[in-house]
Amino acid sequence: MRPDYENAYAEYRIKAGILFLYYKPQACLTLHIAEQVVHDRLALQTGKAYPVYCDVRTIIDSDKEARDYLSRMGNDLIHALAFRVNYPVSEVMMQFYLKNGTGKIPTQLVVDIRSAYSFLKSYSNL
């Protein structure tokens, strides 16, 4: 399925009131990439908040600056977050990232799309 929008680092799709964000393979998620991904997400949302499915399985490594930026600035206009992960690498990386929390946004790590749907659908009509 064609994405609604894509840049060099991610693809975005809005379907059934959920924003799907797929990171493209990244050797290292840097601050520049994080800023670009957040900027384009906000541009696509045009002021409307969504529950977000975020596929991070392709991220191999990340900078602290990027993680700090995402935990501070990356959660605006998000109702709920489902991170799609793989055991063990991306799962453990996300567990580490989430130790600082994402504010009050309900967040879950999921290993399949069905779990993500069932978690996010209740937030899609807010």
Added chain:
Amino acid sequence: MKHLNTHAKQIKTMILEMAKGNFNYRIPRTDQNSETQAIAALLNMLAQELEVSYNPFVFNAPAHSIFNVDHYLFLIDPQHRILSTNFDLDTGSPLVDQNFAHVLTEAAQQTFKKRLKTLQKQHQSHIPCKLELLAADDLLVPLECTLFRLDYDAVAGNFLVVASRIQSHNPLIKEDDFIQEDYPVRKLEVLKNTQDIQNIQKVKAYLRENPEVRIASLKLLGLRFGLNEYKLKKGFKELYQTSVFKYQLKQRLYKARHLIRTTTDQLSCIAIKTGFKSYIHFGQVFKKEFGVAPSHYRKKNK
């Protein structure tokens, strides 16, 4: 098995270095989805966190304020042989006379060659790049670098590489760090575009990093970030469900609380340092926020 042993050796070295307070090393990563890679990812991230927060005098400082900068210099000849350097990471062998490529990872060698080519092609005096240097036991040290082309007679044709390690404050006291927003958020009415949202985010970051600064007026603050007074006032509230002044007050109180807990500064000094006009006012708002007077808070946390 050999592969596992190599990883185990790197992991042990990394932990021992971290135990010594050295958080500069990183374990090389691959795209393999294995338990050892998961451990390597965790250790690298932990080292990054500790690198910026392992400081006994840490307080609720700005997330990105720089408190220490180390510079490493490499003077290299046209064949990239190291003529002089102050870089030493216990690799066991002196770096002088070695080829600069020997201290770089394979990826960094490629980056270095490319950047050098660009430097020569574009006739620039210097060019920035990020290089990963090799240290003992094949661990990595990622550094921000600048490559200089030297054109002075005595050293013409040589290059200077300046690699910098910048440490910044990043207190791990996350509960102090930001105001929790009340979700779910509503559709934005005042902030019409991404630029506006980003400008408001910049204001928030500025206030978090400079809570003690006096805001002369919302109009002036807005001008600094490309927002008019109305957009700043209403937009900030819309995005963060609090006003600019309330947000700044909270940041001041968090910083003051941390200073009370971690320093022996006089409370009146802390009040001034964190931007309060008087100790009396500080005492009142502190008690309102945390339920105890600053002096009691200090006694409790001794």
